[in-house]
Amino acid sequence: MPGVTHDDAPPLADLMPWSVAPLRLGRGWPTAPDPATLKARWDALLKAEGQDRETLFGPTRARTTHSAVAQLPGRAGGTEPLAAASGPCPDPVRVLAAPFDEQWLIPDHRLIDAARPELWRVADDHQIFTVESPEGMPLLATSLPPALRAGRIRPLYRRPGAAEPNLAPGLLRHLADRLDLPLTPPDLLAWTLATIRPDRTVPLTADPALWSQGVELGRRTLWLLRRVGDRPKLPGGRRPYVRAPLPTRPLTLLYDPAEETLHLDEGRISPVPPEAWDFRTGEVRVLEAWFTARTTETAEPGTLAAITPAAWSQSWTSELLELITILALLADVRSQQADLEIKSPITARDLTAAGVLPPPDTSRKPASVLEHIEEGPAGQLTLM
Numbered sequence: 003m004p005g006v007t008h009d010d011a012p013p014l015a016d017l018m019p020w021s022v023a024p025l026r027l028g029r030g031w032p033t034a035p036d037p038a039t040l041k042a043r044w045d046a047l048l049k050a051e052g053q054d055r056e057t058l059f060g061p062t063r064a065r066t067t068h069s070a071v072a073q074l075p076g077r078a079g080g081t082e083p084l085a086a087a088s089g090p091c092p093d094p095v096r097v098l099a100a101p102f103d104e105q106w107l108i109p110d111h112r113l114i115d116a117a118r119p120e121l122w123r124v125a126d127d128h129q130i131f132t133v134e135s136p137e138g139m140p141l142l143a144t145s146l147p148p149a150l151r152a153g154r155i156r157p158l159y160r161r162p163g164a165a166e167p168n169l170a171p172g173l174l175r176h177l178a179d180r181l182d183l184p185l186t187p188p189d190l191l192a193w194t195l196a197t198i199r200p201d202r203t204v205p206l207t208a209d210p211a212l213w214s215q216g217v218e219l220g221r222r223t224l225w226l227l228r229r230v231g232d233r234p235k236l237p238g239g240r241r242p243y244v245r246a247p248l249p250t251r252p253l254t255l256l257y258d259p260a261e262e263t264l265h266l267d268e269g270r271i272s273p274v275p276p277e278a279w280d281f282r283t284g285e286v287r288v289l290e291a292w293f294t295a296r297t298t299e300t301a302e303p304g305t306l307a308a309i310t311p312a313a314w315s316q317s318w319t320s321e322l323l324e325l326i327t328i329l330a331l332l333a334d335v336r337s338q339q340a341d342l343e344i345k346s347p348i349t350a351r352d353l354t355a356a357g358v359l360p361p362p363d364t365s366r367k368p369a370s371v372l373e374h375i376e377e378g379p380a381g382q383l384t385l386m
Contacts, residue, residue, distance in 0.1 A: 009344075010351055012350040016170060018194075022368075024151060025118055028064060029062070029113070032108040032110070034105060036106060039309060040107075042309050067084040069083060074111045077111075093109075098142070098147070102325060104229070104321075121155060131148050132194075133154075141194065142227060144227060166369060171358070171365060177206065181213055191220070193213065196216040196220035197339070197344070212345055226328050229328070233324065242272065252297060257279045289326070
C-alpha cells in the first residue's frame with residue numbers, strides 16, 4: 003500500500019463526500035455467527051415478561067423495551083414496543099460484523115441503538131459499502147450492511163439501483179477526459195482500494211497505463227472483499243483442505259509454519275500459507291479473531307449472549323477454508339499494490355482549479371430516498 007506523503011493527493015472524504023457514522027448496536031446479542039442462535043435468543047427474550055424481559059434486552063439511554071421506533075427501511079421487523087412484542091424472530095440478515103468476518107444480525111430497529119436508516123435505504127444488490135478501517139487496511143469494501151465498530155461508512159451510490167454515484171460532482175468526467183478512457187464508479191472505487199494511503203488520501207494519475215494497472219488490482223481486491231461471483235481458488239496443490247476432522251467444539255487454534263498446518267484441537271487444515279495466517283488488521287491476526295468470535299464464551303450465564311451454537315458447524319468449516327484462500331490471495335495483491343508508483347499525478351489543487359473540489363455541501367448529505375412505504379412506530383406510516 004503506498005505510504006503517506008505530502009504530495010497534495012485529494013482526501014477520500016472529498017472524492018466520496020457522503021458518509022455515515024458506523025452503526026451503534028448498543029448490545030451484542032442481536033449479532034451471532036449463525037441465524038439459529040439469533041432465533042433462539044429472540045425466543046428466550048419473548049418468553050420473559052415484565053422486568054425480566056427488560057433486563058435480558060439490555061436497556062440503554064437510546065433503547066428500552068418501551069421505545070417506539072420505526073421499521074428499518076426494507077425490513078419487516080415489528081414497530082410495537084418490545085415489551086408487548088410477540089411472534090417469530092425477524093429473518094436474520096448477513097452483515098459484515100468485523101474485518102473479514104461475515105455474521106448475522108436481527109434487522110429490528112428496536113434492538114439497535116443507532117441503526118443508520120439512511121444506509122438501509124440504499125442497500126441493494128448493486129450497492130458497495132466502503133468502511134474506513136482504523137487499523138490495517140485503510141479501507142474495506144462489502145456488499146453487506148456493515149455492522150462493525152470502525153470508521154465512517156461511504157456507500158458507492160446515493161440511491162438504490164446504482165443511481166447517483168457518491169462521488170464529487172464532475173470528478174468522473176474530469177478523470178475520463180484526462181485519461182481519455184471511459185470510466186465507471188466501480189472503476190474509481192477499484193483505483194481507490196488499490197492506492198489509498200493510511201492517511202486516507204487517494205493519489206490520482208493522468209497516466210492511462212498506470213491507471214489501468216491500478217484499477218485491475220483494485221478490481222481483484224474488490225472481488226475478494228465482497229465475496230460475490232466466482233469463488234476464489236488458490237492454484238492446485240496450494241488449496242487448503244481438512245486433513246483431520248474438526249472436533250465438535252474446538253477450543254484452540256495453533257499454526258505450524260513448518261507444515262503450513264492449522265490445528266483446531268486435533269483437527270487439521272492444510273496447506274495454510276504463512277501470509278494467510280499472518281494477515282492482520284492492526285495487531286490482530288484475522289484468522290485468530292474469526293475463530294475467537296465462534297468459540298470463546300465470555301458472556302455472563304443467564305444472558306441472551308450466553309445462548310451460543312451447540313457445536314461447530316460444517317458451514318463454518320467451509321467459511322474458514324474460503325477465508326484462508328481470500329487472505330492468501332489478498333496478501334499477494336497487497337504486495338503488488340505496494341509496487342505502484344504514482345506518475346503524472348492529478349492533485350487536489352488540480353481538481354480545485356477544475357471546479358471539482360471542494361464538493362458542494364449537498365453532496366455530503368443523504369439523498370431523499372423513499373422507494374417503499376416505511377412503517378413508523380406502532381404501525382403508523384413514516385413521513386419523509
